[in-house]
Amino acid sequence: MNIKASVVGAAGFAGIELVRLLVRHPDFQLVSVTSDALAGTPVAQAYPAFAGVTDLAFRPLDESAFDGCDVAFLAVPHTASLGLTPGLVARGISVIDLSADFRLKDPAVFEAWYKTPHTAPGLLAQAAFGLPELAGDELARAAADRAAGKAVVVACAGCYPTATSLAAAPALRGGLVAESGIVVADAVSGVTGAGKKATERTHFCFADENLEAYGVGAHRHTPEIEQILGIPGRLAFTPHLAPLNRGLLSTVTLPLSPDVPLPRVEELVERYEAFYADAPFVQVLPAGVLPRTASVAGTNHAHVGVGVVGAARAIVAVGAIDNLGKGAAGQAVQCANAVFGLPPTCGLQAVAVPV
Amino acid sequence: MNIKASVVGAAGFAGIELVRLLVRHPDFQLVSVTSDALAGTPVAQAYPAFAGVTDLAFRPLDESAFDGCDVAFLAVPHTASLGLTPGLVARGISVIDLSADFRLKDPAVFEAWYKTPHTAPGLLAQAAFGLPELAGDELARAAADRAAGKAVVVACAGCYPTATSLAAAPALRGGLVAESGIVVADAVSGVTGAGKKATERTHFCFADENLEAYGVGAHRHTPEIEQILGIPGRLAFTPHLAPLNRGLLSTVTLPLSPDVPLPRVEELVERYEAFYADAPFVQVLPAGVLPRTASVAGTNHAHVGVGVVGAARAIVAVGAIDNLGKGAAGQAVQCANAVFGLPPTCGLQAVAVPV
């Protein structure tokens, strides 16, 4: 196939990772990459990793940026997608949205967390949630719509929600978790998660050799995780920053249902393996083995491991992803593959650098 | 004063940090440092940071290592202290023990977690727990005993227990926490926490750019934290490893008591400040500020910050320490200061390298 694609916000970290994936994708052809800040600059000048790889240059974001495109990947800040998506869909261009604008099904929840009204509730109602392993039905419907000639919108899951939900969903959906009680997700991200903007927080000398928590009780991924997992008002989510580039580890502690006998870890692993039997990008690790983010860095894979705390009757599930891979650009390509009827692993076969 | 001190296990990470503190301490005089593996090697050869600083050489661990000593700091693996401490006390030498052997008050709990009987229950009953801010009465008693001429034993708290308990104790002791429900502590340590032994896990190329969880439900600091906080069987503790040398961050999520209205963060901060008003090494950060381990690296300080998750009715308390400082060697010196009647900050006035 030769599906023409554009990346909007291509100079940011998620955007440039999309460029990296799409220049090597066998079925998508990258025809434009936009960046207002770097308009006119060759990609290979801003990111020398592309020297000898592509002659594309960043261009301004205007209507002509999408001429001839079948699909636009939006790696933009929240609310920017609200401005762009309706016009793109009207032009018949499908949208793979990496922003948060179409993730929360309830416009009121969006408004409560993002402090701005949702201006496209009609598209929101139609948008598919982009987390193939947990919302595959929505993507299947979008694929059918697109096959029928409709432009579709996919709202790709955020990085913390992806790792957290992949770790927690099999336990929750499998009826192992108590119906009340706090679910705790403590997640740690590499610094690419803080974005490309040069700030004191992203300065090497402040981020290096440092661990910190941030956004207690206030991170906007909270309602997204609660929505995916079906646990409204029960999540205590605390994100952290650690000194590495790429990688996100989410450790989720869930209260075991009083109706369930304490499972052995091996039983949990079996349940998880069954849950992800058809998911090529999710690997459930053997009992006693917990995931390492380095094993998925630069890829679209997610590793999940589980444990049990007997006395406290808790399940601990740990998910590891690359925040820019399965947590952003990889997932976007996986969703685009689904929408365009390609095999899921198409263009996503990288193996992590093991060392 | 001129208190003569020995460090046992001085070549390990906690041991050499003790050496670093004691060679500059105004009142302790370091007279011997033992390491069976490096016996005969000058400290400055094994650790060039000591070039021009000390002429001490590591020596074997035998009885003469303690000749003339007033105090022995034991930076040894668990059970080794069980072997050494009774003999030292019999010789009138006080013991500041960094191992786990005298931390758990109940010998049965020790046996359950360490899979070996406790061979010195008499000394265990007398040992003071070494976490001055939370068990100051035990240290005061030990100081009085020592002033009366008795050799005493201090069992310094472990690294995870120190950060976790300093973060959680004011909420728990202040009656803010529900009397049932899981308390979750997800803590992240730098690689010095994994010890000096060269293994695949501590190899730079496996630890770098990686996050991982380990020891779910099985880490031996679990009963220690439960003991300090008085929450037997309620703790889900998951330790993690991140790519930095020194630093430990513990994020504790506690269910708010149903009897307590949801506090504002500013109220929590005030309660915490009151709790630590007399603790020179614990700084409670203002509302909205969370601790960074870099701010305490190389020191005996602990920084604590708090937040609230409204919908889930949870308190989140975060503690940051240097795992080798307040989490090991610094705390040991602080305990020794207490036992020998010195001001708490004596020899512990380092300010963290801010960048």
Next chain:
Amino acid sequence: MNIKASVVGAAGFAGIELVRLLVRHPDFQLVSVTSDALAGTPVAQAYPAFAGVTDLAFRPLDESAFDGCDVAFLAVPHTASLGLTPGLVARGISVIDLSADFRLKDPAVFEAWYKTPHTAPGLLAQAAFGLPELAGDELARAAADRAAGKAVVVACAGCYPTATSLAAAPALRGGLVAESGIVVADAVSGVTGAGKKATERTHFCFADENLEAYGVGAHRHTPEIEQILGIPGRLAFTPHLAPLNRGLLSTVTLPLSPDVPLPRVEELVERYEAFYADAPFVQVLPAGVLPRTASVAGTNHAHVGVGVVGAARAIVAVGAIDNLGKGAAGQAVQCANAVFGLPPTCGLQAVAVPV
């Protein structure tokens, strides 16, 4: 094509990177991977990055390891290849050797630096040097031999020699450098260059936040660089270690020939670009831009930048590679591509993770 390949020493850092490249290579089929230490262990167990990617397990190194193989990649310590290669060639299996055993053309030089006699001088005389951009004629000859049915041997260049020679060769071969005077190469490697063995030197806590030089005047890559560049006895080469996983930067300072007017940097860049016009893996950076190892990490690319020191009349040429990519496994695959008549970039199209 379906060329059957074996990797010997596959559990080491260069070996596992070969596995990573070969499992995704369209024309090579990986049929066996050997590791005496890990024999019987699935690759995905030792390196979880391969979970869901390959079911291969490490196997012992014995004769049957090569049954049906067309080519063996040897990622082994020096002298081990001397033991293996003659037998493999006798069986008609071509050898891509990542060790040093067949690199030095003069057996006496080998003996002087490796303190052991060269036991296969006949094969040594036939072996092609594996640095395609600078010894392409040797590889072309090997390819012709192999096309004629002969098993051939390629001695892949080392990591420091590759970066150093790619940086220096255009200046030296272009007649810009004085015929006497010291050529200085100061090169810095990531810690994967120190190997997988867990030692104090590779311990995270000793390598992190540290810079060091090593092997002054004694590193065995010295004669190899002198041989490639044709500067016997003129090289002062000092390797260094820095706290990163993968990446090698070599800064070469060359005395300008007294017969040559001081070049502008732009002129130098033009000469370098012409020199590498047909080399798909070498990118010469524009005047004023110097290479960053991050831009080539995980790939087979080399970036080269140049500068001039006017007063001292020196050319400074800087080469950046991934020590395990173009410095080891990538280069080996590039050489294998050449020997088997494949396009040079076959299986080597990875783009570096730009952030």
Next chain:
Amino acid sequence: MNIKASVVGAAGFAGIELVRLLVRHPDFQLVSVTSDALAGTPVAQAYPAFAGVTDLAFRPLDESAFDGCDVAFLAVPHTASLGLTPGLVARGISVIDLSADFRLKDPAVFEAWYKTPHTAPGLLAQAAFGLPELAGDELARAAADRAAGKAVVVACAGCYPTATSLAAAPALRGGLVAESGIVVADAVSGVTGAGKKATERTHFCFADENLEAYGVGAHRHTPEIEQILGIPGRLAFTPHLAPLNRGLLSTVTLPLSPDVPLPRVEELVERYEAFYADAPFVQVLPAGVLPRTASVAGTNHAHVGVGVVGAARAIVAVGAIDNLGKGAAGQAVQCANAVFGLPPTCGLQAVAVPV
């Protein structure tokens, strides 16, 4: 003593390190710290490492900032000191200048490299060069002047010049080096050397896992090194950046004099030890041992190691410092100690964190 001190530019990396040293210095009393950007902000708010340590707040830089001061430390960009120093000296306040403004003895050289005329040539002629081990006579003269009641100016050596010159001086001053031929210094710095300003270059995600060279033939420390070492027009100096916070390693390759027989390394070490016999902050490492920056991080120490390249007849000398310690703030305090007649190690007794 109670010498009243001010730090100008205290919010930058060198400035805050000066604050860290001076708040614990027994004889200097820090009375004001200036930062125009952070005026009004408590030091402990901007740098939480100072929580519980000092109540000082940054204040604007105006005349009253120096009321009652005996000495001002200027951690300012070049040319700013030219503006401040004459007025301070006129007020009788001695200046310890960390900028480059008074380092180059020849105003024409200053103008050539800094592209601005030197506006205080009179003070320049009187200023002492602040590198005690190599220009002790200038500091002794300044100390005598100050003891006689004069305000004096010390131009502290830069970070690269300090490490490079301490490594090279004993060989050059000892007559071992050829009188012509290029001297090559390749030096690597941690990212604090790039300053506190948040830029793409100092962004964690670009600096991490990366090595790069910069400023070939153009770095302004070149004439400073040539001046200290007395090798005008002979230096090829290339600085590099590596992913660590603090630390600077300079590897200097010097052509051996044709009149000198090739020395054994042990002989070189002896000469170096004799050269630095009275220098408490310079440790010469034994033959075969090369310096590690981690061993001096956070301190005012410099470690020097030497080697020989026989065939090329080169001496390789390696110097390691903390770029903010002996390379900036530590050296400034050492110079201030000298000028005010204090012992050299006063307030500078920190031992590096060995791990």
